[in-house]
Amino acid sequence: MNKTILLDKRPVGLPKVSDFKLSTEPDPVMSEGQILLKAAYVSVDPYLRGRMNDTQSYIPPFELQEPIVSGMIAEVVASGNTRFKEGDFVSGLLAWKEQQLSEGEGLMKVDSKKAPLSAYLGVLGMTGLTAYFGLMEIGKPKKGETLVVSGAAGAVGSVVGQIGKILGLRVVGIAGTDEKTALLKNTFGFDEAINYNTCTDMSRALAAACPEGIDVYFDNVGGRISDAVLFHINNFARMVICGAISVYNETSMPKSISVHTFLIRKRALMQGFIVFDYAHKYPEALAQLIQWYQEGKLRSAETVREGFETLPQAFIDLFAGKNQGKMIVKI
Amino acid sequence: MNKTILLDKRPVGLPKVSDFKLSTEPDPVMSEGQILLKAAYVSVDPYLRGRMNDTQSYIPPFELQEPIVSGMIAEVVASGNTRFKEGDFVSGLLAWKEQQLSEGEGLMKVDSKKAPLSAYLGVLGMTGLTAYFGLMEIGKPKKGETLVVSGAAGAVGSVVGQIGKILGLRVVGIAGTDEKTALLKNTFGFDEAINYNTCTDMSRALAAACPEGIDVYFDNVGGRISDAVLFHINNFARMVICGAISVYNETSMPKSISVHTFLIRKRALMQGFIVFDYAHKYPEALAQLIQWYQEGKLRSAETVREGFETLPQAFIDLFAGKNQGKMIVKI
Numbered sequence: 001m002n003k004t005i006l007l008d009k010r011p012v013g014l015p016k017v018s019d020f021k022l023s024t025e026p027d028p029v030m031s032e033g034q035i036l037l038k039a040a041y042v043s044v045d046p047y048l049r050g051r052m053n054d055t056q057s058y059i060p061p062f063e064l065q066e067p068i069v070s071g072m073i074a075e076v077v078a079s080g081n082t083r084f085k086e087g088d089f090v091s092g093l094l095a096w097k098e099q100q101l102s103e104g105e106g107l108m109k110v111d112s113k114k115a116p117l118s119a120y121l122g123v124l125g126m127t128g129l130t131a132y133f134g135l136m137e138i139g140k141p142k143k144g145e146t147l148v149v150s151g152a153a154g155a156v157g158s159v160v161g162q163i164g165k166i167l168g169l170r171v172v173g174i175a176g177t178d179e180k181t182a183l184l185k186n187t188f189g190f191d192e193a194i195n196y197n198t199c200t201d202m203s204r205a206l207a208a209a210c211p212e213g214i215d216v217y218f219d220n221v222g223g224r225i226s227d228a229v230l231f232h233i234n235n236f237a238r239m240v241i242c243g244a245i246s247v248y249n250e251t252s253m254p255k256s257i258s259v260h261t262f263l264i265r266k267r268a269l270m271q272g273f274i275v276f277d278y279a280h281k282y283p284e285a286l287a288q289l290i291q292w293y294q295e296g297k298l299r300s301a302e303t304v305r306e307g308f309e310t311l312p313q314a315f316i317d318l319f320a321g322k323n324q325g326k327m328i329v330k331i
Numbered sequence: 332m333n334k335t336i337l338l339d340k341r342p343v344g345l346p347k348v349s350d351f352k353l354s355t356e357p358d359p360v361m362s363e364g365q366i367l368l369k370a371a372y373v374s375v376d377p378y379l380r381g382r383m384n385d386t387q388s389y390i391p392p393f394e395l396q397e398p399i400v401s402g403m404i405a406e407v408v409a410s411g412n413t414r415f416k417e418g419d420f421v422s423g424l425l426a427w428k429e430q431q432l433s434e435g436e437g438l439m440k441v442d443s444k445k446a447p448l449s450a451y452l453g454v455l456g457m458t459g460l461t462a463y464f465g466l467m468e469i470g471k472p473k474k475g476e477t478l479v480v481s482g483a484a485g486a487v488g489s490v491v492g493q494i495g496k497i498l499g500l501r502v503v504g505i506a507g508t509d510e511k512t513a514l515l516k517n518t519f520g521f522d523e524a525i526n527y528n529t530c531t532d533m534s535r536a537l538a539a540a541c542p543e544g545i546d547v548y549f550d551n552v553g554g555r556i557s558d559a560v561l562f563h564i565n566n567f568a569r570m571v572i573c574g575a576i577s578v579y580n581e582t583s584m585p586k587s588i589s590v591h592t593f594l595i596r597k598r599a600l601m602q603g604f605i606v607f608d609y610a611h612k613y614p615e616a617l618a619q620l621i622q623w624y625q626e627g628k629l630r631s632a633e634t635v636r637e638g639f640e641t642l643p644q645a646f647i648d649l650f651a652g653k654n655q656g657k658m659i660v661k662i
Contacts, residue, residue, distance in 0.1 A: 057596050058566075058596055058597075058598070219591065222589060222591035223589070235389075241590075241591050241594045241595055243595065244589070244591035244595065247592060248592075253588055253589075254592075255587065255588060256586065256588075256589040256590070256591075257584055257585070257587075258554070258575070258578060258584075258585040258586060259572075259590060259601065260557065260572050260575040260578065260587075260603070261553070261575050261578060261579075261585075263572045263603030264572055264573070264574065264603035264604070264605070265388050265603070266389075266603065267389070267602075267603050267604050267605055268602070269600065269601070269602040269603075270590065270594060270600070270601045270602070271600040271601070271602075272593075272594030272595035272596070272597065272599055272600075273595070273598050274595070274598055277598055
């Protein structure tokens with residue numbers, strides 16, 4: 001029997017393991033043109049929380065009693081499709097099943113010789129592309145400017161900060177533990193890092209870390225951290241709104257400081273985006289990311305859990321910030 | 332003696348007449364190269380409220396016991412400067428004085444044959460330019476899209492809506508009295524208008540007025556009206572943050588619904604701006620505005636008060652929405 005993980009109940013607030021159901025189904029039987037995939041690495045991402053609500057968004061909500069779908073690296077274990085052969089590894093949006101069938105649509109082959117397979121979920125996957133497009137297309141960073149990244153030790157944030165350094169910016173990261181801030185400075189080369197859990201005055205900490213103000217803010221968290229940033233933005237600042245993990249589990253409409261007067265006074269911009277909007281530019285961006293990776297300028301940060309059954313807990317742990325870099329489950 | 336109006340106290344919350352002081356000074360004595368100006372029409376604008384606080388912004392705060400400065404049309408009553416002659420009318424940022432001297436810097440001659448003088452403070456002045464640049468440069472309107480304007484019967488809003496109609500958009504205005512909503516529909520050609528004071532459910536009213544959602548939001552007010560708009564924006568919506576009159580008099584930091592999740596879900600943009608940033612493009616914009624005005628496509632809306640002493644009250648009345656279109660004081 002084939003294992004799968006279904007959405008059993010729509011979470012209220014912070015998801016619980018009991019919102020998911022480990023289930024089994026008959027082993028898949030391949031038809032012509034199909035490939036049989038075996039899950040190798042599964043990506044768990046904060047944005048999945050949105051799909052667990054029954055609300056309209058940029059992708060439809062998950063159905064109850066249907067498997068969760070997320071980014072995955074899978075091995076082709078049998079192929080009836082000329083595009084793929086046994087032993088290939090592919091990356092794509094796939095169901096939380098140990099094995100599954102596919103016609104190959106939307107799958108991309110990944111090369112384990114260029115980088116470890118898990119990197120294709122992180123720095124060389126949607127995570128890296130999200131960091132790249134948000135920073136480049138909306139942040140429009142210029143050498144010498146100051147970039148602040150929230151959720152900086154997370155999957156996207158750690159890549160954003162590294163790209164910022166490659167481009168010659170002053171990079172300040174905000175994260176939730178001393179272990180993470182040390183990682184940002186020592187491993188990823190951030191200029192400064194602020195621990196929002198121990199810092200008693202975020203506004204003062206930002207002022208100290210950003211003596212010339214903030215030109216680009218890459219926002220993964222929303223909430224009070226982003227409120228504090230507003231007081232330190234420079235004229236013509238760009239605020240890239242990538243995520244708002246601090247409010248994803250709110251059950252009432254979250255409130256913030258009103259951004260309007262800040263935006264006017266500083267002629268500043270806030271813009272949300274979704275990586276899919278830049279699909280037409282994936283190849284060039286990926287080529288750049290792979291080049292930086294191979295040159296050793298871009299490091300992959302991963303927290304790897306093991307075992308199919310750990311998927312729900314790994315996902316839930318994102319909201320407690322238990323990951324450093326990309327949270328991945330190795331099957 | 333020459334009359335002037337000084338800032339006597341920094342207002343706390345809504346400004347009061349007693350925050351201002353009517354004063355006199357010796358009549359000005361002209362030196363070589365100077366011109367003597369006599370105030371003709373004075374513009375009072377919500378943004379002046381910000382300059383009355385002792386806080387750093389895009390222009391320095393007014394000094395206590397110094398005259399307020401705002402947009403003005405003045406007559407040249409004596410000239411020692413070859414660029415100007417007696418009887419010319421000029422537009423510029425000038426002090427609240429009946430008469431004043433100038434070297435002519437920053438002044439622009441205006442032609443009373445092309446349009447009534449007061450129009451150069453409104454639709455053909457900074458007001459018109461603010462509407463034009465905010466809408467065109469940030470709103471990037473496309474024919475057939477839906478444009479919502481808050482503060483729609485105000486100076487800037489009434490021009491924004493008219494430009495929207497010229498460009499072939501569906502235009503919905505939000506204003507505070509039935510008289511104003513009638514003006515928007517009957518005089519300015521808006522497709523729909525919502526009275527935020529009598530409307531019991533702004534979100535529902537917006538849904539009804541914008542059956543295809545909101546593509547461009549031109550925001551003059553901030554606060555709860557702008558919160559309601561967020562629920563109806565389309566993918567890739569542009570929110571032009573021009574003013575936030577609803578919060579200018581707040582004495583504590585105003586709170587709003589957190590915009591982050593809306594911006595992400597809809598890949599939407601919010602951007603503040605100040606008309607001065609587009610100074611290099613004033614001539615082309617003004618030429619376009621004058622053309623539309625002369626073709627009868629763009630109407631001037633004005634509330635004209637009379638007498639130098641009425642300036643403070645006229646300014647204060649902006650916050651109660653007592654103006655339709657541009658609030659002007661005729662001296």
